[in-house]
Each structure stands twice: as C-alpha cells, then as structure tokens.
Amino acid sequence: MLFLLWDTVSEKHARLFRKFRQTLRKQKNVSRKHLKLWEKDNSIMQEPTETILRFFRRLIPERLFIIFQPYYHKILSGFASMLYRRPSKNLIVIGVTGTNGKSTTVEFLSEILTEAGYRVASTSSIRFRIHDREKTNTAKMTMPGRFTLQKFLRSAVRAGCTHAVLEVTSQGIRQFRHANIDFTIAVITNITPEHIESHGSFEEYRKAKAELFALAPIHVLNKDDKETYDHFLRIPADERHVYSVLDIPKKLHLKIPGEFNKENAMAALTAARVLGVDDKVSMRALSQITYIPGRLEIIQEEPFGVVVDYAHTPDALEKVYESFDVGTHKLICVLGSTGGGRDTWKRPEHGRIAAEHCNSIFLTDEDSYDEPLDHILKDVERGFYKAPSLQTKKLHYEKISDRKKAIEKAIMSAQKGDVVIITGKGSESVMMGPDGTRIPHDDREVVRTILAQRKKNHGNGKGGLSHTA
Structure with a gap:
C-alpha cells in the first residue's frame, strides 16, 4: 500500500513541477539564469525524487561529498x-x-x-x-x-x-x-x-x-x-x-x-x-531496420550525400570517415569537441583524424558548456598538423562558432558527388552552453531545413552517395 501511495504522489509531484515551471516562465521578476538552472535540474520529469536529491546534494560541501560519495550513491541505489x-x-x-x-x-x-x-x-x-x-x-x-x-x-x-x-x-x-x-x-x-x-x-x-x-x-x-x-x-x-x-x-x-x-x-x-x-x-x-536515429543516419543521398552521426570518440570518428572515404568523392566535415574539461585529450586526436580523411573542415560548437569555445577549437586545430596526409594534400578549414551556420556553409559548399559528414551530436535535441543553458538544436532538423532552402534556390541535380557496407 505504501509503495502504491508513493507512485501516486510521484505522479502528482511531477505534474506540480511542470505547472511550477510554466508559472516561473511567466514571471518577469525571475532571473533568466535562475530559471535555466531550475529547468536544468528538472529536465527529467519521470521521477521527481531525482530533482529533490539534486537540491539537497547542493547543500553538502564539495570536499565532504567527495569523501562520502560512494556510500551516498550506493545507499540511494538500494x-x-x-x-x-x-x-x-x-x-x-x-x-x-x-x-x-x-x-x-x-x-x-x-x-x-x-x-x-x-x-x-x-x-x-x-x-x-x-x-x-x-x-x-x-x-x-x-x-x-x-x-x-x-x-x-x-x-x-x-x-x-x-x-x-x-x-x-x-x-x-x-x-x-x-x-x-x-x-x-x-x-x-x-x-x-x-x-x-x-x-x-x-x-x-x-x-x-x-x-x-x-x-x-x-x-x-x-x-x-x-x-x-x-x-x-x-x-x-x-x-x-x-x-x-x-x-x-x-x-x-x-x-x-x-x-x-x-x-x-x-x-x-x-x-x-x-x-x-x-x-x-x-x-x-x-x-x-533502415536507420538508427543519429547513428550514421543518411539524410540525403543525391546529388550529394549528407550524413549525421553521434561519433564523439577518436575511434568512432575514424570509422565513420572510413565508411565514406572511398576515394571517389570529396568529404566535407563538420565537427567540434565537448567542453567543460571533458576528455580534452580527444580534441587534437579529432583534428588529426579529420585532417587525414576530410577535404574541407568546418570546426564549430559541440556542447561547450562553461569553457570558451575558441579554446576548444584551438585544441582540435592543433591536431591538424599531426596528419601525415597534409604533406600531399591541401586542407581547407574554417572556424564558425554558430553550429547552424557551420552546417549551412558546409552544405552550401557541397557539389555533386560530395559527402557532408556532421558528427558529435547525432539525434540529440539540445546544445549545452554556459550555466547549464540548454539550447534547442537537432543536427538532422537543421540539415533538412537547409536542404529544403538550397533546393528551392538551386534546384536538384543528380549524383550519388557511395559508402562501404
């Protein structure tokens, strides 16, 4: 009986959270920063207990929490x-x-x-x-x-x-x-x-x-x-x-x-x-199965290919590029790297791999969090010079902070037979910025909008997308 009561309370609690969020959005005296922080904590509404725990967790001094962290997680799991x-x-x-x-x-x-x-x-x-x-x-x-x-x-x-x-x-x-x-x-x-x-x-x-x-x-x-x-x-x-x-x-x-x-x-x-x-x-x-959302998802095949993938590790990125780097067309790559101090070692590796496989590169944002984007992109850029292929080919690259604009420029630069590969986000629907800001963004929807505009302006030609099975 107690457990059934808890389930009922949880559902009511979740509805109250949603109502409270809607009310907060209408209040002029609530700062934008505090609203974003609140929404970050309440992004998963299925189980409001998680929100309550995060609130009380913030009351515990960080040094003290580090000591008791394993016990905290283990007890809550049980x-x-x-x-x-x-x-x-x-x-x-x-x-x-x-x-x-x-x-x-x-x-x-x-x-x-x-x-x-x-x-x-x-x-x-x-x-x-x-x-x-x-x-x-x-x-x-x-x-x-x-x-x-x-x-x-x-x-x-x-x-x-x-x-x-x-x-x-x-x-x-x-x-x-x-x-x-x-x-x-x-x-x-x-x-x-x-x-x-x-x-x-x-x-x-x-x-x-x-x-x-x-x-x-x-x-x-x-x-x-x-x-x-x-x-x-x-x-x-x-x-x-x-x-x-x-x-x-x-x-x-x-x-x-x-x-x-x-x-x-x-x-x-x-x-x-x-x-x-x-x-x-x-x-x-x-x-x-014709596709997995955001996993080597082919948005367009002709007259040039456009592919969206979640690849965010060096191994995954290389395998994605190898799937389309068959020597019959140019690869145009849009990529970045995660900020907030997360796996900084990967950044130059991403740059090296991209420079090895891609003909054109558009470096851009990919969840920069609280870290300056320019700092992240410079780390990726450093990897370009480690690519052996740069000795035999000329690499074109640009740094465009706005991810939508970077994708747009990549697509607008594509010619018949080229392949545009956009990595790092896959099917994700938000971009993470400073102070926990969640910016609505879906690479696939951005691509579809740009392709529709390009088709309207330039018409459609014929070509093809080839890849390794």
Whole structure:
C-alpha cells in the first residue's frame, strides 16, 4: 500500500513541477539564469525524487561529498530498488556496455526480441521505450538516475514486458545506477579510451565497465577486440558466448552502412541466440531496420550525400570517415569537441583524424558548456598538423562558432558527388552552453531545413552517395 501511495504522489509531484515551471516562465521578476538552472535540474520529469536529491546534494560541501560519495550513491541505489519493489526480478534484463556501438546494439537487440514476439523495454542515449510507447532521451544522460531507472523498470513490468535491454555506462556504474538490477546477460561491444579525466586512467575506465559483468551470469564478448576480450575472460561467468564480425551470416543484409555496424549486429544476434531466438528471426528483424536515429543516419543521398552521426570518440570518428572515404568523392566535415574539461585529450586526436580523411573542415560548437569555445577549437586545430596526409594534400578549414551556420556553409559548399559528414551530436535535441543553458538544436532538423532552402534556390541535380557496407 505504501509503495502504491508513493507512485501516486510521484505522479502528482511531477505534474506540480511542470505547472511550477510554466508559472516561473511567466514571471518577469525571475532571473533568466535562475530559471535555466531550475529547468536544468528538472529536465527529467519521470521521477521527481531525482530533482529533490539534486537540491539537497547542493547543500553538502564539495570536499565532504567527495569523501562520502560512494556510500551516498550506493545507499540511494538500494533505496530506489526497494521503493519500486525490485522490478528487475520480473524481467530478463540485458545490459549492453562498451565505448562505441552501445545504443545501436540496444536498438538492434530490441527489434530482434520484438520480432520474436516479446514485449520489450529499452533505454539508450537515443530513447526510452516500453513496448509500443517511446520517448526521446533529451536528458544529456545515457543512463537515467537510480530512481528514474527503477521506476522505468516497474513501468515495464506493469506494461507486461518480459525483457529489458539497458545501455550501461561507466559513469552510471560509478554512481551505482546499475546496482540492485538483476542482469541476466552482459554484452560488451568494444573498449577504447574514453572518460579518462573522469576515471583517472584507461585501466580504471575498463574496470568500471567490467563491474557490469560481475553482476550477470551470462557474458557476451567481442573476440575482435582482443585486448578487451582477454581481459573480460578473467571475470567468472556461468556461460560465455563469443562473437566476431567474421561469423556474420552471409544471408544477412543490413541496410545501415558501416563495417562497425556488422559488429553491433553480431553482438545483438549472439545475445538473441542466448535467449533462444532463431537466427532467421534475428536476420529478418535486422534487415528491416533502415536507420538508427543519429547513428550514421543518411539524410540525403543525391546529388550529394549528407550524413549525421553521434561519433564523439577518436575511434568512432575514424570509422565513420572510413565508411565514406572511398576515394571517389570529396568529404566535407563538420565537427567540434565537448567542453567543460571533458576528455580534452580527444580534441587534437579529432583534428588529426579529420585532417587525414576530410577535404574541407568546418570546426564549430559541440556542447561547450562553461569553457570558451575558441579554446576548444584551438585544441582540435592543433591536431591538424599531426596528419601525415597534409604533406600531399591541401586542407581547407574554417572556424564558425554558430553550429547552424557551420552546417549551412558546409552544405552550401557541397557539389555533386560530395559527402557532408556532421558528427558529435547525432539525434540529440539540445546544445549545452554556459550555466547549464540548454539550447534547442537537432543536427538532422537543421540539415533538412537547409536542404529544403538550397533546393528551392538551386534546384536538384543528380549524383550519388557511395559508402562501404
């Protein structure tokens, strides 16, 4: 009875928050800065407890919080699970982790299980889905907070779902968001350097990923990522299942480009096999997927190509460029790098990779947060001079702070047969600025608007987009 009462109170609380936000927006005496800070804290309305906790967290001195942080997160994780009656006990939960390809693998596996006739819930950096209902993830947080995630799983149980596919991040693991969830299967895509400043080292980052596998009895490992494979073999498991892109069924025809998506497909197909799904069902489901939002999403193919992708790590960026750098057309690239002191080591690497593959580069904003944008772009620019190809080719690049204008200039400069590749944001619907400012922005919508204007002004020609499968 107490838990049912809490759910009712939570829903009413969320409605009150929405009303209060609307009232605040109408008040002339409320400063814009304070309103933005308030809205930042209330960007996820599914579970108002998260908002309350963030408020009280701010009252704790930072030095004191650092000492007690692990206990704080662990206790709240247990309380959240208890509050929603540990819903994962009534589900088969599959956790997908890794550096790149997590969201795509979650989407692939969810579609396979749905095709197999199961009711499926899933969470990823793209969206939250419970059977036939879905909501875009606008939180700038791949893995929801502890209370939000537990409530999501309880809602999945109420909707009659039998399976839940969750994208699990290293940051989420550090904050025990994965704890008190009964994982049946843990899937790894790959591990490359990421979040090094946050974790302290690559070894600590990999160690965080491995904690998911300590909770799941069944492990699905990528044999093609040898170092990660060897490391995760040391973790005890009841069952291990291994996949490789070399084992992809010959009859599987993916509509989504990119060699790396074959790896993601094999990860999903292998996990589905563990769950008893026939390969024919899996292949049918995978072959029906035409695109994943913001993941190598082709917005236009003719007369020149325009592609939007989430790539925000050096490894992912290089693989995206390699998918279209086939030597028959010019690559026009729009990119930046995250601010706020996040993984600053990546910036010159992004620059080096872009200079190696692209003919024209437009450097621009990509969630600068409180860091001066010019400082971020200079770090990216430094990497240009490390590209060996600059000795044999001339690189054109511009720095344009306004992301919409950068995309517009890139598209307007494209000629027949060229490919414009816009990376870093994918399907995200906001840009992050100073003081937690959330600026509405979707690369895909910006592209569509600009293409419509260009077509109106210049008409449409013929050409083609070629890429590696």
